[in-house]
Amino acid sequence: MAVLMTDRVMVSEPPELVDELSQKGLGERQGTTLLLAPEEALYLKEKRKEFNIENSKGKSQGYDDLLKTFMKTDKNFGNKYIVFRDLKDRGFVAKTGFKYGSDYRIYSRGDKPGKGHAIWLVQVRPEESKCDFSLVSRSVRLAQNVRKKMIYALLDKEGDISYYKFEWFKP
Incomplete structure (x- = not known):
């Protein structure tokens, strides 16, 4: 049984x-x-x-219900979910990157959190968003300091994703 909490779903x-x-x-x-x-x-x-998720009142929640609920707390949730799904479908393990100031941390195929180390940090942005290079520079530097690569996932209006990998280097 799975129950929708405020910002999580508890499976017991x-x-x-x-x-x-x-x-x-x-x-x-x-x-x-x-x-x-x-x-x-x-x-x-x-x-x-068949995976059933109920709200606090015991009402079963469909895909659209859940999407609407999660988008209330995170306006970028729809974009982030498209990237999350793409990474999962490619065989990667994606976990929250909140601790690193990113949307996700990504593990190699076959690695598990706690058993291996994340190799990438992923930041999700709509393609039309403005690029602040000082923010990109800071995120790349942070990724370097924690031995990860920084990836920006840009979504176009059709939901297609372009991944851009940034690495810090010393000339």
């Missing part, structure tokens, strides 16, 4: 589902429960139609 049963999702690098284990980030919950709802 069946225990086999909690174990399976955790082994796939989804969520954050909290004893016998698993806390899913909004992107992870929406991804599971999209890929597993």
Whole structure:
């Protein structure tokens, strides 16, 4: 059973589902429960139609209900989810990059959080957004300091993604 919290989805049963999702690098284990980030919950709802998520009143939430709920707290959630889904579909493990000032941290295919190290930090932006090079410079420098590469994912109006990798180097 999965319950929509304020900014997470808590999966508590069946225990086999909690174990399976955790082994796939989804969520954050909290004893016998698993806390899913909004992107992870929406991804599971999209890929597993039978994955049931209820709100606090016990009402089942569909894909559109969840999307609307998550977009209330994060205006860029729709764009971020498109990038998250693309990375997951390519076999990467994507986790929040909040600690690093980015949208996501990405692990190599097959690596799991806690077992391996993230290789990239990803920042999601709409293609038409203005580029502040001092912000890009700071994010690249931060990524370098934590031994990661910085990637900017730009989305066009059709939902196509262009990935740009930035690296700091000393001439």
